[in-house]
Amino acid sequence: MSKGKLGYYNPQKPQENRITDIGPVHYMQLLPPSLRKNYGKWVSHRVIEPGILMHVAESGDKVYSVRCGGARIMSVEHIREICDIADKFANGYVRWTTRNNVEFIVDSEQKAKDLKKELDSRKFVAGSFKFPVGGTGNCITNIVHTQGWIHCHTPATDASGPVKVVMDELFDYFKSMTLPAKLRISLACCLNMCGAVHCSDIAMLGYHRKPPLEDHEVLGKVCEIPLVVAACPLYAIKPITLEDGRKSVTVNKEKCMYCGNCYTMCLALPLADSEGDGVAILAGGKISNRINRPKFSKVIVPWLPNNRPRWPEVVSTIKRIVEVYAKEANKYERLGDWAERIGWERFFEKVGLEFSWHLLDDYRLAYDTFRTSTQFKYTDHAWAVSKAAGVI
Amino acid sequence: MGIPGQEKLWDKEEKGHRTYNDVRIFTDEQLNNYTEEELKSFKNKHEISMIEELEKGPWPSFVSDLKREALHRRKLGQDNLMIAQEVAEDLLGLMELSYKEGETHWKHGGIVGVLGYGGGVIGRYCDQQQKFPAIAHFHTVRVAQPGGKFYTTDYLRTFADIAEYRGSGITNLHGSTGDMVILGTFTDQLEPIFFDLTHDLGVDIGGSGSNLRTPSDCIGPARCEFACYDTLDMCYNLTMTYQDELHRPAFPYKFKFKFDGCPNGCVASIARSDMAFIGTWKDDIRINQDVVQEYVANKIPRDGGGMTGRDWGKFDIQAEVIDLCPTKCMQWDGKKLTINNAECNRCMHCINTMPEALRIGKDTGVSILLGAKAPILEGAQMSVLTIPFAYAKNPYDNIKNGVIGKIFDWWIEEGKNRERLGELIQRMGLKTLIEVLGIPAMPQMVKEPRSNPYVFFKEEEVPGGWTRDINEFRNRHPR
Numbered sequence: 001m002s003k004g005k006l007g008y009y010n011p012q013k014p015q016e017n018r019i020t021d022i023g024p025v026h027y028m029q030l031l032p033p034s035l036r037k038n039y040g041k042w043v044s045h046r047v048i049e050p051g052i053l054m055h056v057a058e059s060g061d062k063v064y065s066v067r068c069g070g071a072r073i074m075s076v077e078h079i080r081e082i083c084d085i086a087d088k089f090a091n092g093y094v095r096w097t098t099r100n101n102v103e104f105i106v107d108s109e110q111k112a113k114d115l116k117k118e119l120d121s122r123k124f125v126a127g128s129f130k131f132p133v134g135g136t137g138n139c140i141t142n143i144v145h146t147q148g149w150i151h152c153h154t155p156a157t158d159a160s161g162p163v164k165v166v167m168d169e170l171f172d173y174f175k176s177m178t179l180p181a182k183l184r185i186s187l188a189c190c191l192n193m194c195g196a197v198h199c200s201d202i203a204m205l206g207y208h209r210k211p212p213l214e215d216h217e218v219l220g221k222v223c224e225i226p227l228v229v230a231a232c233p234l235y236a237i238k239p240i241t242l243e244d245g246r247k248s249v250t251v252n253k254e255k256c257m258y259c260g261n262c263y264t265m266c267l268a269l270p271l272a273d274s275e276g277d278g279v280a281i282l283a284g285g286k287i288s289n290r291i292n293r294p295k296f297s298k299v300i301v302p303w304l305p306n307n308r309p310r311w312p313e314v315v316s317t318i319k320r321i322v323e324v325y326a327k328e329a330n331k332y333e334r335l336g337d338w339a340e341r342i343g344w345e346r347f348f349e350k351v352g353l354e355f356s357w358h359l360l361d362d363y364r365l366a367y368d369t370f371r372t373s374t375q376f377k378y379t380d381h382a383w384a385v386s387k388a389a390g391v392i
Numbered sequence: 393m394g395i396p397g398q399e400k401l402w403d404k405e406e407k408g409h410r411t412y413n414d415v416r417i418f419t420d421e422q423l424n425n426y427t428e429e430e431l432k433s434f435k436n437k438h439e440i441s442m443i444e445e446l447e448k449g450p451w452p453s454f455v456s457d458l459k460r461e462a463l464h465r466r467k468l469g470q471d472n473l474m475i476a477q478e479v480a481e482d483l484l485g486l487m488e489l490s491y492k493e494g495e496t497h498w499k500h501g502g503i504v505g506v507l508g509y510g511g512g513v514i515g516r517y518c519d520q521q522q523k524f525p526a527i528a529h530f531h532t533v534r535v536a537q538p539g540g541k542f543y544t545t546d547y548l549r550t551f552a553d554i555a556e557y558r559g560s561g562i563t564n565l566h567g568s569t570g571d572m573v574i575l576g577t578f579t580d581q582l583e584p585i586f587f588d589l590t591h592d593l594g595v596d597i598g599g600s601g602s603n604l605r606t607p608s609d610c611i612g613p614a615r616c617e618f619a620c621y622d623t624l625d626m627c628y629n630l631t632m633t634y635q636d637e638l639h640r641p642a643f644p645y646k647f648k649f650k651f652d653g654c655p656n657g658c659v660a661s662i663a664r665s666d667m668a669f670i671g672t673w674k675d676d677i678r679i680n681q682d683v684v685q686e687y688v689a690n691k692i693p694r695d696g697g698g699m700t701g702r703d704w705g706k707f708d709i710q711a712e713v714i715d716l717c718p719t720k721c722m723q724w725d726g727k728k729l730t731i732n733n734a735e736c737n738r739c740m741h742c743i744n745t746m747p748e749a750l751r752i753g754k755d756t757g758v759s760i761l762l763g764a765k766a767p768i769l770e771g772a773q774m775s776v777l778t779i780p781f782a783y784a785k786n787p788y789d790n791i792k793n794g795v796i797g798k799i800f801d802w803w804i805e806e807g808k809n810r811e812r813l814g815e816l817i818q819r820m821g822l823k824t825l826i827e828v829l830g831i832p833a834m835p836q837m838v839k840e841p842r843s844n845p846y847v848f849f850k851e852e853e854v855p856g857g858w859t860r861d862i863n864e865f866r867n868r869h870p871r
Binding site: 002007008018022026027029030031032036043045046047049055072073077079091095098125128130132151155158160161165174188194199259260261263267270273294308331 | 399400402403404405406409414415416417423428431442443444445446447448449450451452455456458460464474480483487490491493494495496497498499500501507509516532536538540541542544545546548549551552554555556557558561562563564565568569570575576583584586587588590591592593595606610613614615616617619628631632639655656657658659660662663664692693695696697698699701702712716718738739740747748766767768769770771772774809
C-alpha cells in the first residue's frame with residue numbers, strides 16, 4: 001500500500017509503472033447483485049413513503065431504495081460513516097443520485113423502514129441532520145450547486161452557505177411529497193454556471209455588478225491582450241498603451257455587463273466586490289420533456305444582497321415563491337407551467353415581486369421575449385404604466 | 393476497464409476481489425481516534441463564529457462536517473498526513489474571512505497536472521497564504537466516477553484514505569459534471585495521488601480544460617424501467633473510446649457527452665451537454681388494461697406514489713392523463729385506454745402518471761441533440777434535436793462514425809478558441825451542420841419554420857448561376 005511523500009511514484013523514472021487511459025472502473029462490479037440480476041428488466045416503481053422507492057422487476061424481485069440528502073461538499077469522515085451504514089444495512093453497496101443525494105438499496109420494505117429510522121436518527125453534534133431521508137416524488141429535492149467561496153476564483157456569492165440556508169427553510173418540502181409537481185432548485189455562483197442552473201424551477205445565480213478593475217501593473221505581462229479584447233461579448237475592452245509605454249487594456253464601464261469572461265481570460269481584471277456582488281433569482285425552467293418542452297429559467301429578481309451568513313432576503317423570496325406555487329398551481333403543473341397559465345404579470349403580483357427595468361431583456365434576441373399582443377391581465381404594474389404615462 | 397485485465401477488481405461477488413484491507417492507508421485506531429465529547433468541545437485554529445451560524449437548522453451542515461474532518465486530522469497528526477494537518481482548519485478560517493468580507497480568496501488559475509495529461513487537475517492557490525499556509529495550494533483532482541454512481545464501501549473507503557492522506561480529506565460527491573472530486577492538495581502530491589488512484593483504486597482521472605469532459609449518465613437499466621437504452625454501457629464505451637480526447641486537449645473548448653435514458657432527463661443532458669443522447673422508442677407504448685382499471689379505481693397511487701403527500705382527490709384519468717396529453721393522441725372510453733402512437737411525441741406524462749400500467753415501447757434507441765451550454769458567452773442554449781432516432785447498441789459504431797467523428801472533425805477545424813459546439817452551430821447555421829453530417833433538413837429540427845425570408849440559395853440551385861452580363865441585361869433594360 002502507498003505510504004510516504006511519493007508513494008508509488010518515482011520522480012527519477014516518472015514513466016515507470018505509470019498506468020494511463022484506463023477510465024472509470026467498470027460499473028457492473030459495483031452494482032448490488034439484485035440490480036445485476038434484474039439489469040434492464042425493470043417493470044415499474046412506486047414511492048412507498050417519502051424517501052423510500054420500490055422497484056419491481058420482471059422476475060418479480062422487488063428492491064427498496066432509501067434516499068437521503070446531504071451536502072455536496074463532504075469530508076471523508078462523512079463518507080466513512082455512509083460506508084458504515086451501507087455495510088450494516090445494504091451489504092456494502094451505496095450510490096449517489098445526479099442531485100447529490102445518497103441511496104442505499106435493500107431487499108425488503110421492513111429493512112428500508114429500519115434504515116430510514118437509522119438515517120433520520122443521526123445528527124451532527126451541533127444539531128443538523130446528517131442523513132435526512134426524503135427527496136422523492138413531488139418534493140423539493142437536494143439543490144445542485146457549484147463551489148463558491150470554498151474553492152472558486154470567480155464567484156459572486158458563496159454556494160454551500162446559500163444552499164444550506166435555503167434547504168433549512170424548505171426542509172419540510174424535502175421530507176414530504178405535497179407539491180403539485182417536482183420543484184428543482186439549483187445554484188451557480190457566477191455566470192459560468194458550472195451547475196447549469198438555466199433550466200431549473202428556481203435558480204440562484206451569483207451576479208457581479210461592478211466592471212472589472214484594471215490591474216495595469218501586470219496586465220500586459222500576464223495576459224494575452226488580443227484574447228482579452230476578443231473575450232468581451234459587448235466589445236467593451238480596447239487595448240491601450242500606458243504613459244510609460246507598457247501595454248494594457250481599458251474597459252468601457254458603460255458597456256460592461258460584468259459577465260467576467262475577460263477575467264476568465266486574464267487574471268488582471270478581477271470583478272469581485274462585496275458591495276457589488278449578490279444573487280439573482282431565476283424561475284420557471286425545467287429539463288423534463290413531460291407534457292411540454294424543456295424551458296429556460298427566467299430572471300425574476302435581478303439582484304439580492306449577499307447578506308451573510310444566512311442570506312435572509314434570498315431565503316424569504318424563494319420561500320414565498322414556493323408557498324404561492326404550492327397553493328395555486330394545478331396538479332402536474334411545474335412552476336413555469338403555472339406562471340405561463342396565469343400569465344407572468346399575475347405571477348409577479350401573486351408572489352409580490354417588483355418588476356423593475358432590469359427584467360426587460362437587452363441582450364441578443366431580446367425582442368423574442370417582448371409581448372407583441374393585446375392579451376394581458378390588469379395588475380398594479382399595468383395601472384402604474386398608464387398613470388405614469390399620464391393617459392388615465 | 394480499470395487496470396487492464398482487472399475489470400472485476402472490486403467485485404465482491406468474485407473470489408479474490410480487492411478489499412479495503414488490501415490497500416488501506418489508515419488503521420482502525422487511526423480512523424476512530426476521537427470521541428463525541430472531543431468533537432463537541434473542538435475549537436478551530438481560527439475564529440469561525442460567522443460560519444458557525446451555518447451549523448444551525450435541520451439541513452446537513454457542511455461546516456459541522458468540516459469541523460469533524462479538522463479534528464480527525466489534528467488527532468492523526470502531521471506524521472500520518474502528506475499535506476498539512478491544518479488544511480481543514482485553514483479552509484474554515486478562509487471561509488470565515490470570505491463571509492466577513494463578501495469576496496473569494498482564491499487566486500486565478502494555475503497550470504498543474506500529471507505527466508502526459510492536459511486535464512483532470514485544477515490548479516488553485518489561496519491569496520492569503522501567510523495566514524492560511526495549509527491551503528496555499530488547494531488543487532482539485534477530478535476522479536472518473538463509475539456509471540450510475542454506484543460504489544462498494546471497499547472502493548469508497550480506499551478513495552477516502554487517498555483523499556485524506558494526500559489531500560485535504562474534503563471531497564465533492566460529486567462535481568457538477570459528475571466526477572468524484574478530491575478537493576485540495578499540494579502540487580507535490582499530484583503524481584502520488586495519480587499513482588494511488590490508478591494502482592490501488594484502478595481508476596483514472598477525469599477531464600478539464602479544452603477536453604472531452606468526464607461523460608456522465610443516469611441510473612438507466614440498473615434500476616429504472618424507463619431506460620430506453622443502456623446508458624451505463626454507452627457512457628462507459630464512449631468514455632473508453634475517447635480517452636485521448638479526454639486527457640489530451642485538442643478541442644477549441646470543453647465538450648460534454650451526457651446520457652439520459654428517457655425524455656424525463658434525470659442527468660439534464662438537454663441543458664448541459666454538447667452532445668446529448670436521450671432514450672426514446674419508435675413503436676407503441678405498452679398498455680396493461682387491467683392495471684389501468686386499477687388506477688381508475690384508485691387502487692394504485694398516481695405518479696408512482698410521488699403525490700401522496702396531499703389529497704388530490706380521486707384519480708381522474710380523463711383530466712389527469714387524456715386531457716394533459718400534449719398531442720391529444722389518447723382516448724379513454726370508460727373501459728379501455730387507446731393511444732394513437734403515430735401521433736405520440738413520447739413526452740412520458742402518461743407513463744410517469746401510471747407507471748404500473750404503461751411502459752415504454754420495445755423498439756428503442758436514442759435521439760441525439762447537439763449544442764447545449766450555459767450562458768457564457770452568447771447566452772444559454774439547449775441542445776437541438778438533430779438525429780431523431782439511432783439504434784444504440786454496443787459497440788455504437790453507427791453513432792461514432794455517423795455522428796461523433798464528423799462533429800469532432802468539423803468543430804476542431806472550424807471552432808474558434810473557446811467556442812462551444814452550440815455557438816459554432818449558431819455562427820455557421822444548422823444548414824452547415826447538416827452538410828457536415830450528410831443529413832437532410834427536417835421540420836423536427838425547428839420549433840417553427842423561419843419567419844424572416846432571408847434565405848440563402850446555393851449558386852447551383854439557381855438556373856444560369858450568378859455570373860451575368862450587364863450589357864445583355866441593358867439590352868433588355870436600357871439605362
